[in-house]
Amino acid sequence: MQIKYLIVILLSSGMLFAQDQRAEKLLGEVSEKLSGYKNISVEFTYELVNRKEYIQQKETGSLVVQNDSYLLHLMGITQLCDGTNVHTVNPENEEILIEPVGNELSEGLSPSKLFSFYKEGYRFDWDITQSLYGNRKIQFIKLTPIDTYSQASYLLLGIDTKTKHIYKLIEVGDNNTETTLTIRSFVSNTTLADNTFVFSEKDYPNYYIDRF
Secondary structure, three states: OOOOOOOOOOHHHHHHHHHHHHHHHHHHEEEHHHHHOOOEEEEEEEEEEEEEOOEEEEEEEEEEEOOOEEEEEEEEEEEEOOOOOOEEEOOOOOEEEEEEEEHHHHHHHHHHOOOOOHHHOOOEEEEEEEEEEOOOOOOEEEEEEOOOOOOOEEEEEEOOOOOOOOOEEEEOOOEEEEEEEEEEEEEOOOOOOOOOOOHHHHHOOOOOEOOO
């Protein structure tokens, strides 16, 4: 399961250098803030829209991340990564897919990299500012993939300028599909159960397990 994520501002070449400096500075502050947490737990909304195909889908999900391990719940699917393997549990089909971290089948924006993926592979541009309730200011950074074969045309990363937390991630695909991830709640440094990132086959006695 890939978790990746509208407004384009065209700037003159004389302004781009200054804009990029601001974007890079803000992203650096976000990275420094997030790297100081032992773990994070978030609740989010996930929305996919393709107006050309009349497709609109909206779901809620949750994610717990600690180091390279994560536990994701989205669209009825549970995905657990223990740092070595990714376990994708599909209750509807009673199937479990187990594949090594980094397997080409699970390429994309993994949850464990959700808050750091932007560190490489993108060009940064300063974008719009959005005002929210409570005097919150969300500054968007436009991320354009350097890889010309990327399926994403660009991404917009919305950052709360006060907390330096990521608030929203929007991916605009080359097929005109927009995927939006919005953080509804953010909690850091909680006490997690010892088995939070532990997968146990005995919890799924009737499931078909496929290993790669």
